[in-house]
Amino acid sequence: MAKGKVDYGVYLVTDSTPAILGNKDLTSVVEAALQGGVTIVQYRDKLSDRETAVKTARALHEVTRRFGVPLLVNDRVDVAVEVGCEGVHIGQDDMAYEEARKLLGPDKIIGVTASSIQEALKACEAGADYLGLGTVYATSTKKDTKSIIGPAGIRSILLGLSSAGHSIPTVCIGGINGSNATSVLAESSAAPAKSLDGIAVVSAIVAAVDPAAAARDLLGKVVAGRVPDVIKAVAATTPLSHNMTNLVVQNFAANVALAVGGSPIMANYAEEAADLAKLGGALVINMGTVTPEGLKNHIQALQAYNAAGGPVVLDPVGAGATSIRRNAVKTLLSSGKFTVIKGNEGEIQTVYGASVTQRGVDSASSLTIPQRASLAKAVARSTGAVVVLTGTTDVVSDGVRTLRVDNGHEFLGRVTGTGCTLGTTISVMEAAFRSDPLFAAVAGMVLFEIAAERAAVRDDVRGPGTFVPAFIDELSAVRTETVKGDVAWLAKAKIE
Ligand code: 3NM
Incomplete structure (x- = not known):
């Protein structure tokens, strides 16, 4: 050790x-x-x-x-x-x-x-x-x-x-x-x-x-205590978030990256990756709308970021939906190392190698929370990545520490691209805070989900449509408050 x-x-x-x-x-x-x-x-x-x-x-x-x-x-x-x-x-x-x-x-x-x-x-x-x-x-x-x-x-x-x-x-x-x-x-x-x-x-x-429950509770508090450090590290560096992402979320992801303090670039052409990897940022590989050409680009960019030592977030969108996507996940996992793998239950099960069939990119959950925790931990151990398994209760694990995050709002599930933009948010945190990828991932998750909770209860939000701009406003507000030293919002964090 x-x-x-x-x-x-x-x-x-x-x-x-x-x-x-x-x-x-x-x-x-x-x-x-x-x-x-x-x-x-x-x-x-x-x-x-x-x-x-x-x-x-x-x-x-x-x-x-x-x-x-x-x-x-x-x-x-x-x-x-x-x-x-x-x-x-x-x-x-x-x-x-x-x-x-x-x-x-x-x-x-x-x-x-x-x-x-x-x-x-x-x-x-x-x-x-x-x-x-x-x-x-x-x-x-x-x-x-x-x-x-x-x-x-x-x-x-x-x-x-x-x-x-x-x-x-x-x-x-x-x-x-x-x-x-x-x-x-x-x-x-x-x-x-x-x-x-x-x-x-x-x-x-x-x-x-119950010593196990007491330890879990304290770990949640320690991890929550580091969230402001991560957000401040982002403010100090405005890191690049290089997104290789799907057609649906390009604009939304770029706006979210800006709101959380990152500098987005949406660049799907891998020949650019070697240069971009030298700029100190992180890469998001989002498998939505995958094509053979896209997969080749993903592999090349993954290897460029691995060579430069930059964090890489994998978002295996709809991984279990088709055999093409299942194979694409396998190819990506064997082509390089990921810092974070973020997905819903079906996606993470597919990464684990289980034969699951997803209907589309929407998430269905059949596992209990302890089963989800075991799954996240097992995938973290086998891949060396921090695994973020999203759902009503999110689970995050680096193979040693496994936590639940119980924040968020149902509007996040009624708007397209929120899962993808969580990946972008996490990439910004990972780029700025390299010493502990688990802390960085949790910071991204609570910032994102508490901003959603705040947006959903605003008077000007009447449904999923008005939620989106309010959500971007709240992401930016939570970040600004934190940088100014006001972390009262963190009292809402449910990390255990
Ligand atoms: N060392 P509890 S206080 C072992 O101040 C020990 O150096 C201390 O016990 C020091 O968590 C302490 O039950 C005891 O308060 C801490």
């Missing part, structure tokens, strides 16, 4: 004391939390003897490895060395960073606790891989905390780090739970400082009646 690839989003710290764990089994709680979406685990045990600690750490490591998630050990470096897990977390009163690094070697993760900018800078300069910032709020889980710094204290450390030029990952800890996570993330990460990379919790998951 490469150190640079670690996802600090939902960071579970364990506690085996009966007051928090109750009579549950720690390994089972960690496994459930991983199913819910925990992205990194720290085994923290101040009481057990060495033999018990090694045994517990080994059992936890077996579980975390199955999920491809790193396991760190709190303080007890010798236990981490013996178990061979991915690293340690050390507090200010624990072993010195340099000594821990000597024992662990250069490839292991070492995180350090910091309560002030001085401690944070010292840890950065020593070479720490991430910082745990706290204590945010007083918590009965750790009674000996020295300073309660609140979200404002976290924000000032983040500001200090960014003005010193450090981009080290950070999480905050202390009293974080499902009720305050959204406001802690927003208040801690207020512009212009770098944002927190995640939240670390003990009791919000370990003491929860």
Whole structure:
């Protein structure tokens, strides 16, 4: 597991004391939390003897490895060395960073606790891989905390780090739970400082009646918390959205790309792709109205963007409708790599290789939400892409993290081209925010769907016809509000 690839989003710290764990089994709680979406685990045990600690750490490591998630050990470096897990977390009163690094070697993760900018800078300069910032709020889980710094204290450390030029990952800890996570993330990460990379919790998951549900809820909040970062990254770069799309949506897609902050070009001729791929944008390959000539163009452009390292969004429109389209999907998937594959249930089933028959491009749903989540996850794993499976409840997965997005409005289903323009919206986000394609995709989805909700209830909207211009207005308004720092609209986001 490469150190640079670690996802600090939902960071579970364990506690085996009966007051928090109750009579549950720690390994089972960690496994459930991983199913819910925990992205990194720290085994923290101040009481057990060495033999018990090694045994517990080994059992936890077996579980975390199955999920491809790193396991760190709190303080007890010798236990981490013996178990061979991915690293340690050390507090200010624990072993010195340099000594821990000597024992662990250069490839292991070492995180350090910091309560002030001085401690944070010292840890950065020593070479720490991430910082745990706290204590945010007083918590009965750790009674000996020295300073309660609140979200404002976290924000000032983040500001200090960014003005010193450090981009080290950070999480905050202390009293974080499902009720305050959204406001802690927003208040801690207020512009212009770098944002927190995640939240670390003990009791919000370990003491929860349903640790998987608690973890899922926190993951949704962490992902929602990054939406403004994505939209601001778009505003900072106005990225190119190169659309190779169908005849029906050319104009609508170009207008949506503009409204969400992108710079659209509708260019179906692949000879242009090599030049366009150098402009730092993203490509949308939309298979609607496919022709043999079109497919050749798609393959050539896909390969040009792959060579330039630019994101590519595949929209396999009507993929299951005809054998021509089913074969076109297969050909495209074997010709290059996609960053995002977006489609409805029939389309994603076709990408999966299932033999489904779609009537047209409209969507019919026969799977339950958990089945849709499994399908999205499986396709993400087999293709390496983020999969966006649209429907009344959308599902998005990168093969590790799987989320549901429950926003949108029925008018989106009564106007042609909205699915295609969601692909365009996502391409703009992917172009601007390369560090996490899942965050970028979710940002595109909630921006798009909440704009639709706002448009649908406007007084001047009387049906699908008047909805379209209002929708474009609202896309632009939501984006502008976000760039100005007003993210009240995000309270409507239903990400879980
Ligand atoms: N470290 P809960 S606060 C383990 O401030 C730990 O460094 C802290 O527990 C620090 O999520 C803390 O239950 C306990 O509040 C956090």
